[in-house]
Amino acid sequence: MPSVLQLTDLHLLSDPAATLKDICTRDEVTRVFAYIREGVAARRWNFDQIVITGDLAHDEQRETYEVLREMLGDWLPNCKLMLGNHDSRPFIREVFPELASNELDFFTFSCRVGEWQLIGLDSHISGEVPGELGQRQLEWLAEELRLHVGQPTVLFVHHPPFEVGSAWVDALGLRDAASLLELATNAPQVKAICAGHVHQDRQKNIGNLQLFTTPSAVVQFGVNSEEFSLDFIPPGFRILHLEGDIFRSEVVRLP
Ligand SMILES: [Fe+2]
Numbered sequence: 001m002p003s004v005l006q007l008t009d010l011h012l013l014s015d016p017a018a019t020l021k022d023i024c025t026r027d028e029v030t031r032v033f034a035y036i037r038e039g040v041a042a043r044r045w046n047f048d049q050i051v052i053t054g055d056l057a058h059d060e061q062r063e064t065y066e067v068l069r070e071m072l073g074d075w076l077p078n079c080k081l082m083l084g085n086h087d088s089r090p091f092i093r094e095v096f097p098e099l100a101s102n103e104l105d106f107f108t109f110s111c112r113v114g115e116w117q118l119i120g121l122d123s124h125i126s127g128e129v130p131g132e133l134g135q136r137q138l139e140w141l142a143e144e145l146r147l148h149v150g151q152p153t154v155l156f157v158h159h160p161p162f163e164v165g166s167a168w169v170d171a172l173g174l175r176d177a178a179s180l181l182e183l184a185t186n187a188p189q190v191k192a193i194c195a196g197h198v199h200q201d202r203q204k205n206i207g208n209l210q211l212f213t214t215p216s217a218v219v220q221f222g223v224n225s226e227e228f229s230l231d232f233i234p235p236g237f238r239i240l241h242l243e244g245d246i247f248r249s250e251v252v253r254l255p
Contacts, residue, residue: 002114004240005036005047006156006249008196009216011058011086012068020058021219021230026067028218032235033071035254045239045252048113050075051120053196053214054084054158056092065095080109083124084158084197085131085172106137110144116242117148117189121157123174131159131197132175138183145187152245153190155180160195160213164202165224173197185209191247194238200231201251210247214238 011025018024039045057064065088072079081099083089089107093100100107106122119141123131133141145153161177161184163170174180184190185206192210199216200223215236222229236253 001241001243002049002116003045003047004113004118004154004242005045005050006053006194006214006238006240007032007050007217008053008158008214008237009055009084009199009218010052010068011055011216011218012064013057013059014061014063014067023219025058025218028235029071032217032237032254036237047239048078049111049118050079051118051156051194052079052081053120053156053194054082054124055086055196055216056081056084057088058086060086060088060091062088062091062095065091069095080111080118080120082120082156082158083107083122085124085129087124089122089124089126106134108137108140110148112151114242115151115245117144117151117153119144119153119155121155121180123157123159129172130175131157131173133157133180134176138176138179141180142183145183145189149187149189151189152242152247153187154240154242154247155184155190155193157193157195159197160202160211161193162204162211164198164200164213166198166200166221167226168228169198169221181206191245192240192249194240194249201236212238212249215251215253
């Protein structure tokens, strides 16, 4: 059964000792990667693909992507990267040229894992916190869904296409969420949409479509909070189990 590991919101910084909300993101990502590798060695989990759903870097520095490239090591051939609001599209393209998927000006992927199609979207708007896919990308997605009709599909996008119940971050969401959801709900092959951005584990179902947000690999935000707040629970990631055409997933948090 194919499995996919979703990591999100690493917020790496070029200075190895730099912190975000008093957490050294470099150390925390190192700890999370080590924990995942330990789990693979102990056969607690395995995965065919890693998808990192944006906010890879917090400082939009080229060096930060070089650090990430080194940290990924032997995972790189099975890894897909996506842009978050904090990322730099030019630097990701430069440091990960093999992942720059198409000639279009957005940074997306569409790949097959077992019987499943995984499609990563690019909701980054340069200089802004909210996200948007835009008409051309939505048309590209519609075409991908047509090409792979009948194949169970998971979509990934940094900005969640649903409100998670935290007013401050819901105001910074995906502007064309309605268009994305219309496409997804009209394509019954799309089983789930996995997002990041909100640094918390949330879920919503629309009919048979499952929508998720996944905890950050570093800093957690308070759930159901009107204003920005932190949650002092361990970082985590999501493991997607793709069996037949059934989508299941679980969040794993570090001890
Ligand atoms: Fe983030």
